[in-house]
Amino acid sequence: MDTQTEKTPVNWKKIIFLFTGILLFVVVYYSPPWPDAVDPTGKHFALSVAGKGALAVFLLAGTWWVFEVVPIGVTSLAIGVLQVLFMVRPAKVAFKDFMDPSVLFIFGSIVIGLVFTKVGLTKRLAYKMLSIVGEKTSMIYLGCFVVTAALTHIMAHTAVAATIFPLLVAIYSLYGEGDKPTKFGKGLFMGMAYVAGAGSIVTLLGAARGAVALGFFKDIMKQDIGFFELSYYMFPIGWLMTFLLWGFFMIVCKPEKKAIPGLKQKAKDLYIGLGPITGREILASLIVGGCILALAVSAVLSAAYPDFNAPNKTALILVSTILFFIVGILDIDDLEGIPWNIILLFAGAMSIGFCLWETGAAEWLAINWLTMFQKANWFVFVMSIAFFVMMMTNFIMNVAAIAISLPVALVIAPYLGVAGEVILFSSLVVAGMPFLLLVGAAPNAIAYDAKQFTPGEFFLYGIPASILLMIVTGFAVYVLWPLMGMPIRL
Template structure:
């Protein structure tokens, strides 16, 4: 027998089993008999239509395939659109239209900013200067990266923050001396960036759209509003507590193999010196990105300032990068389309669950389980539901389906609406289980330092830690700060 004949690769039974598990879940749910209506405390019925049942079936298949990565994550997203059209869950025009939702294009624009920072050299310049400050201890490198990421998420969308910080982390990791090899340090560095981007984003209304949407629902149901600085007052201690706890978390679960990187500070100084003076393209890139951040921030901070759509603003930066020849066609072809498709599919399944009524059915069924619980347990149940749902669908949608129902039930249990609002916003900002939960998760995944399964497994204890922090906030921190948590139950 010819010795040059390659050995036949063994059949991947694990992949096959999880592939078929997703298919089996789809078939079981889609073809099962009609399920009972969800009924809210006011007696309103929420039926689960055939289309809604189909949405749940697609949701389960996609979740299984995403977690176990049986096919590329972008291909799972394409499956989401195809199944909706093939099984008449939603019209094809609607299902695939979501793939170009403004939120997807915002992620595209954010990734382009990261590419520009890399191409112009701004990333290396920033990375070397940060390493000069934090030094050679890997624990301090973790902490420095996490603090910078969280702080930036106070003033710009956490998606844009992750896209900007990501190439900086690639530069730092290159100096670790392990090449492209997966390491604990690499896993902790990139997963940590994704986690703390969420923690930082809850502190202000600038970090993500979820805050403004939640406050809108809160105003509609309760008749009150929450100001920019009031939100920051209550969220600041929680967000930063999570940042430092996550640092400790990664130092325990993904402690770097090397305590120090000898000579790193001097090497960073030498590399920084070799960078030379700042270039014209670096200045142009910095000015464009700074202008984008400023315009988006002013719309939230100043009444009367035109509230331009954030996607349109960030895409203007993309256009300018090409107009000014900072980027070219080759750069466009380097876009990580697997990540873009991931979020396109996430938007499609999120809207599918919403449009068909499946999400509302889930929310009502969950919340009525706690309609006789204590106020504390009820608030925690809402926070938990939002945390789980925001890992699968847009955090805005997770809030939209749960908050209105929760705010209606709350007065009868003696739970103040403020506690429900803020607890929901905390967990909505930190989806630690699935890549589709937040753009920073997927951006970090592009480093190839971890698998979707690893992300999920580390996300379980991280999510448990988050729920403990929410419990402490609801039970201790926020009451001490003057937030009402309990009220006299309504008659």
């Protein structure tokens, strides 16, 4: 009997990009000192050795993430290790970011999704939605996208994505292709991630970036922008992007099936088969509802009363996690169902984001980029800021991307006759929609857990989606916002 085993073929693509990342790191880290960045006032910003090291780690991580040469969570571990071994930042600082409150907020959000699945609420919601939207796959796309966008108006987009994700899994199970990746699966899950970002720009409840940016703008410009003023300008853009993204995915991820015959009746039958709502479902709903209400009220009060000392959102969402275990909905075995690869992904993203920020590398990049446009046409200047924020928010915290670009942009803006409001709002639009990398936003990483697409595919689909985003932003800056009364020129 022939016992010879087949040899595993060499994955040359993986090897090439593995060493490409390492080569980029070595070339940047060991290169001679780089020229200073000079802002419009003539102030010099040197790129320190640590800053150059941060850029080196940034390039290696970006290459490994896009081409998934190792699991994305392992790339995140490499981010911490490289910072420490090459003395970019001390271990106590580099690894502390792995347990940043934002990472724990993502953990708490994912636990909510896990609970919804365990108690049966996910199937109940999925079957109800399908019985309403019908059998056409185009309408299933639209129904899922509209629900996702609407929910981000009242709760954090991370929590929305974690809640909607198991619902989409239940819907996809009825598509008839098992767990096999399909165009419909790609569009369903990637679309959810993209639309969660689009919806989150509409109110201050969708993400932390809005409240932080408004506070930052007030400090610089001595000018208040209220909760409803933000929503007034952002509502048409958020929903325009939602419907455009529906059209986008109907083109690039056109479902293999135009309809799923009998789905509507099957969904109704399955819903009836679940029986009356159970006590565990009611209990889970009350805990999650209470958590969402507390987060929403806290965000509204913070926006209305700047002196209000709001409880930390991570602490609030983790209260729900603790309660799930106290009341017996979850047990120790359920912790094995947490996608730790995704948690590690965001832990590494926070670490590299803080690394670029604290070493001055991000500020050096922002000044070099924006000063290239200090004598450009006002519209080109505004769009250059939007483009920079859009690219940076795919790699680092969107709040940080805004914070490093706004000061420079607001110094240049008066010389070009540009109002500060248009810079703020255009930055907030693109900061909410990082379509290129999984680390850009938690919904991207949550959607990846469906295993319907690779990081490379996400990046490729994100290129035309990002171009679409820039076109919509340009339309808002040049046409829509002036018509709505936003100050554009001084």
